[in-house]
Amino acid sequence: MSTEPLTLYKLMILYLLKSVNYPLTNNQLGRFFLDYDYTTYFTLQQCISELCEAQLIHAHSSRNTTRYEITKEGSETLNYFQSDITQGAIEDMDKFLRQNKIHLRSESSNYTDYYETERGDYIAQMEVREEDSILYSLQLSVPDKETAEAVCSRWAEKNSAIYAFLIKQLMGSD
Secondary structure, three states, rough: OOHHHHHHHHHHHHHHHHHHOOOEEEHHHHHHHHOOOOOOOOHHOOOOOOOOHOOOOEEEEOOEEEEEEEEHHHHHHHHHHHHOOOOHHHHHHHHHHHHHHHHHHHHHHEEEEEEEOOOOOOEEEEEEEOOOOOEEEEEEOOOOOHHHHHHHHHHHHHHHHHHHHHHHHHHOOO
């Protein structure tokens, strides 16, 4: 059975999202589709948008990152139409997920955002998540937007050291 390209790309997005137990970012999905030369950036964005409108995937946005998760309806749709995905595409997706498993999980586990308060300062919110659970989170009041952006930008690089420091301080007998 021949599947229209846009339909195939949508099924592939659903397959990728169902194959992992954490959200994938727009950049991560793009990396697969563009690196493997399946489609253009704009076509991918159209497919993602249509999947969101159909409520087959759900988008979570913060700062400059959007993460996508498959919905129950999306999972059911994939179950019904998965045989329309070519074997070559499934092999490419499985290979991509295997080769990038640690990097994808690491990128997807760090959440950051910030907002301005009524007083004019900013709150930087940072979390490390595993699947649907928050492992730990931190909120810092900072004086300006530039500081909030800098703190959020360094979170992925520094959160493990911050966690270790906090545990050591809180558990220590000093």
